[in-house]
Amino acid sequence: MSREKLDQIAEKEQARQSQFDKRIHCCISTACLSAGAGHTIQTLRDSVEAAPTGDEVEVVQTGCMGLCSRGPLVRVQEKSGEEVYYADVDSECAEELVAKTVSWDQAQAKQQKLSSELQTVRARLETARRKRSLKKHILSPDMPFFTKQVKVVLRDVGYVDPEKLEDYLAHGGYEALHKVLTEMSPEQVCDEMLNSGLRGRGGAGFPTGLKWNFVRREQSDVKYVVVNGDEGDPGAYMDRTVMEDNPHQVLEGMMIAAYAVGANHGYFYIRAEYPIAIDRIRGAIRAARRHGILGKSVLGTDFSYNADVRIGAGAFVCGEETALIHSIEGKRGVPRMRPPYPSTSGLWGKPTVINNVETFASVPAIIKEGADWYAQIGTEKSKGTKVFALAGQLTNTGLIEVPMGITLKEIVYEIGGDVPGDAEFKAAQTGGPSGGCIPNTHMDTPVDYESLQELGSIMGSGGLVIIDSTTSMPEFARFFMDFCVDESCGKCVPCRVGTVQIRTLLDKIIEGRGEPEDLDKLEALCQLVRSTSLCGLGQSAPNPVLSTLRFFRHEYEALIPTNA
Amino acid sequence: MITLSIDTKTIQVAPDTNVLKAALDNGIHIPHLCYHPDLSISGGCRLCLVEVEGQDQPVLSCGLTAAEGMVIQTQSEQLTELRRGVLDLFISDHPLDCVVCDKAGSCTLQEYAYEYGLKETSYEPTVSSALFQDDNPFFLRDHQYCILCGRCVRVCDEIVGVHAIDFANRGFETNIATPYDGPMIDSTCVFCGNCVQVCPTAALMPVSRLQRGREWDLDRTLSVCGYCGVGCQIEYATKDNAIIYAQAPEHGAANGTFLCTKGRYGWDFATSPERLKQPMLRRDVAHKLGLTEEPWELPETSPLDIRNPNVEQYFVPVDWDTALEFVSSRLSEITESHGPDSIMGLASARCTNEDNYLFQKFMRAVIGTNNIDHCARL
The missing domain is CATH 3.10.20.740 (Ubiquitin-like (UB roll))
Structure with missing residues (x-):
């Protein structure tokens, strides 16, 4: 389909949306759904239908609005652009919300006959009009949780209906793809990425433009693009959210990468535990194919591209790129040695770009707004924004997007609203089982790739767990070591046996059977596993232990019985 | 270069x-x-x-x-430290019962533990799998000795092309298994034993070797496999004139370091009491030729009863000249009396290509018949 036809669809959708005075956005992402958003959106829809004047209001299913701990979240958007957020919206609250949103203006009353069920809803609405409990659900737009965030990846997440291509187009979707296909050479696209300073959001932080350039320069009749959606860090759900809530954004980023490197086929590798993400990505692929965005002649140009979904089988290690490739190929998901890197020999031995979901999701905005615009966000070496899944002992937990270089202090005290109760903020854990713990004494550390590494942690894919003073750090480290023991693929001995032995030592120490030399032994073993393991999983598996040993050694020492 | x-x-x-x-x-x-x-x-x-x-x-x-x-x-000091650490982890998941292990002396893990001075593990000894599988007559699978190097999996897939085994489960629970861990015989295994040969430890061992002596007790004889014309080099490990096991030598010209099931396991004929070691003539024929004094008549039932091959009752050992003389004279007689097409030649896969070529030439040029075939077609 040509660009003009897509523009027409976009304009039609914009016109349709502008008919409504108010639009009620209801989050239907996994976190809110599990908090009951399914009932909430049904009540919203029924209530709007039953209300005497519901025509001026549209109920829209959208993605994540961020404050997942207060879900289901609902946002009322006025025509003027003014927005009000409502938290913990159960069915009762949803009725009151609709009752207070519709105008009740008799002059505009709908001419309709209500079914008996809707008559009951109408009656409830009449009662809800008089209630006064809605106020406590309102979230102030001045909350630092909202104001401190800078949204690039999540810009349209929470506004766009993830199951509606028209809505994505109405928000400027596929404009970036059209721009690169018609105005830019593949080399220019790679350079643009390089200039933007975008680095891999999977955790390692390799410059995206550099990676794309490697693949672009490879001579090969077939090349592939793979989206790594095998997000596995405990508590992290950035990629799930983007895939669930704006699947077309990821697809568009992937297609831009494909054009830049000369690939005509690609795969989404999504873990099986993300059924909604799988459904929505598949839905997006089908819709894009129907509209000529995917297929032989993308947007009417010579470029052809097809994408498909492959589902993971439950192994954390398949997030490692070489294991992921094996898994797509139908082999056992174990990593292999690099080089050769996937950029020279990847999927089925062909040059392959593998990037994280968030990396691809950053691409359309960079193309549209320009590399310079993106590069002005963040720090000197870490550009742009980073999405974090803020979890743990905090008042506000959920999904946040912050500029690189923001301090931990700002995240914990301002965005996160501090640790609840009497406890105090003790440490922040980044990077999941591969990361480390940063103590509160370092809370002025800017969050960027280099600073976190200096502290023995990593940026990781975006898991950020806040620990308060009631948590035992050795036990916290053991939790992650348990995870690594379970998730080690078993290929190399340091990871297969080393993680088990680290856990045995931790058990010994935590159970009070430790001997004074055990701490040095533990540290030496961690160093051995780190320096001799085959892949990133094994190399970083000791990080939670090493970083807690570094900053909280006294907690370990306190567990060792002194020789009386 | x-x-x-x-x-x-x-x-x-x-x-x-x-x-x-x-x-x-x-x-x-x-x-x-x-x-x-x-x-x-x-x-x-x-x-x-x-x-x-x-x-x-x-x-x-x-x-x-x-x-x-x-x-x-x-x-270097650093490398020694790292290798020692890794070996320490290996032996924490491996029984250190070398004193009774049949592999002692040819076990690579033992060799390295010795080289790096590891008497015992400094960690908590934890053997991941105690699975013991003796489901076939050729080799044992004793998983407690397995170090998961994966050589067996790769040789089966890459050299033999059978892929009967692969890694199952993951992490510390990983083990090598047939599909669904069924018996070896139900897998695609062809029992070539190349997995046993490449195994660096006692995880895969020939059944014939158990409790029959250790590496330093065994003599080694280099030979050529007689099963077919390929000419694989084969090394027999023997003790007191009995074969303990056979394996490929390090660099066989035809077979590299691999063998098929016949060469590796099919050697019990060598010391079989039924093995023919010289030509023999039937007693009645021998008597006619004046080689024996006692007359003898062919019984009604065939002397070639495979279940009861009482060879000496029916046959007399003779030297090669006598045997060949007899065969050549009979071939001439039959050709003259019944014509060359009354004779047929059947060649064997155990001969070399050159031997088989000569044999068909002999049948065609000397005997004068095209009645020539080969056991491989049967």
């Missing part, structure tokens, strides 16, 4: 050679357990670490392609 330096020795290797191979081929030993020169690279054992000039961290030599001017160190 590429020139590099390993431990100050200047070495020339072909392009795309890995550093481990370059070192081993030039008499420099770097410890390794998962690497095998005929198999793909795994990189799982983490022992073949070396130091490369200009690189901060030690790298695995099996996965490192030799490059012009590369300077490699295979021994």
Whole structure:
């Protein structure tokens, strides 16, 4: 389909949306759904239908609005652009919300006959009009949780209906793809990425433009693009959210990468535990194919591209790129040695770009707004924004997007609203089982790739767990070591046996059977596993232990019985 | 050719050679357990670490392609420390019962533990799998000795092309298994035993070897397999004139380091009391030729009863000249009296191509018939 036809669809959708005075956005992402958003959106829809004047209001299913701990979240958007957020919206609250949103203006009353069920809803609405409990659900737009965030990846997440291509187009979707296909050479696209300073959001932080350039320069009749959606860090759900809530954004980023490197086929590798993400990505692929965005002649140009979904089988290690490739190929998901890197020999031995979901999701905005615009966000070496899944002992937990270089202090005290109760903020854990713990004494550390590494942690894919003073750090480290023991693929001995032995030592120490030399032994073993393991999983598996040993050694020492 | 330096020795290797191979081929030993020169690279054992000039961290030599001017160190304090640490982890998951182990003396893990002075593990000994499988007459699978180097999996897939076994489960629970861990006989296994040959420990052992002596008790005889015309080199390990097991020698010209099931396990005929070692003539024929005094008549039932081959009752041993003389005279007689087409020749797969060629030539040119066939067609 040509660009003009897509523009027409976009304009039609914009016109349709502008008919409504108010639009009620209801989050239907996994976190809110599990908090009951399914009932909430049904009540919203029924209530709007039953209300005497519901025509001026549209109920829209959208993605994540961020404050997942207060879900289901609902946002009322006025025509003027003014927005009000409502938290913990159960069915009762949803009725009151609709009752207070519709105008009740008799002059505009709908001419309709209500079914008996809707008559009951109408009656409830009449009662809800008089209630006064809605106020406590309102979230102030001045909350630092909202104001401190800078949204690039999540810009349209929470506004766009993830199951509606028209809505994505109405928000400027596929404009970036059209721009690169018609105005830019593949080399220019790679350079643009390089200039933007975008680095891999999977955790390692390799410059995206550099990676794309490697693949672009490879001579090969077939090349592939793979989206790594095998997000596995405990508590992290950035990629799930983007895939669930704006699947077309990821697809568009992937297609831009494909054009830049000369690939005509690609795969989404999504873990099986993300059924909604799988459904929505598949839905997006089908819709894009129907509209000529995917297929032989993308947007009417010579470029052809097809994408498909492959589902993971439950192994954390398949997030490692070489294991992921094996898994797509139908082999056992174990990593292999690099080089050769996937950029020279990847999927089925062909040059392959593998990037994280968030990396691809950053691409359309960079193309549209320009590399310079993106590069002005963040720090000197870490550009742009980073999405974090803020979890743990905090008042506000959920999904946040912050500029690189923001301090931990700002995240914990301002965005996160501090640790609840009497406890105090003790440490922040980044990077999941591969990361480390940063103590509160370092809370002025800017969050960027280099600073976190200096502290023995990593940026990781975006898991950020806040620990308060009631948590035992050795036990916290053991939790992650348990995870690594379970998730080690078993290929190399340091990871297969080393993680088990680290856990045995931790058990010994935590159970009070430790001997004074055990701490040095533990540290030496961690160093051995780190320096001799085959892949990133094994190399970083000791990080939670090493970083807690570094900053909280006294907690370990306190567990060792002194020789009386 | 590429020139590099390993431990100050200047070495020339072909392009795309890995550093481990370059070192081993030039008499420099770097410890390794998962690497095998005929198999793909795994990189799982983490022992073949070396130091490369200009690189901060030690790298695995099996996965490192030799490059012009590369300077490699295979021994250093740091490398010893790392290898020792890795071996320590290996032996924490391996029974240290070398005193009663049949593999002692040819076990690579034992050799390295000795080399690096590891008497015992410094960790909590935890053996991951105690599975013992003796479901076939050829080899045992004793998983407690398995170090998961994966050589057996790769040889089965890459050399034999059968892929009867692979890794199952994951992490510490990983083990080598047939599909759904069914009996070996139900898998695609052809019992060639190449997995047993490449196994560095006692995880895969020939049944015939158990409790029959250790490496240093065994004599070794290099021979050529007689089963077919390929001419595989075969090494018989014997003790007191009895074969204990057979395996391929290190570098057989025809077979490299591999054998098929016949050569490896089909050697019990060698010491069988039923084995024919010289030509024999039927007693009645021998009597007619004046070789025996007693007359003898062919009984009604065939003397070639395979269940009761009472050879000596029916046959008399003769020398080769007598036997060949008799065969040649009978062939001439039959050709003259009944014509050459009354004779048929059946060649054997155990002969070489050259022998088979000569045989058909003999049948066609000397006897004068095209009645020639081969057992492989049966």
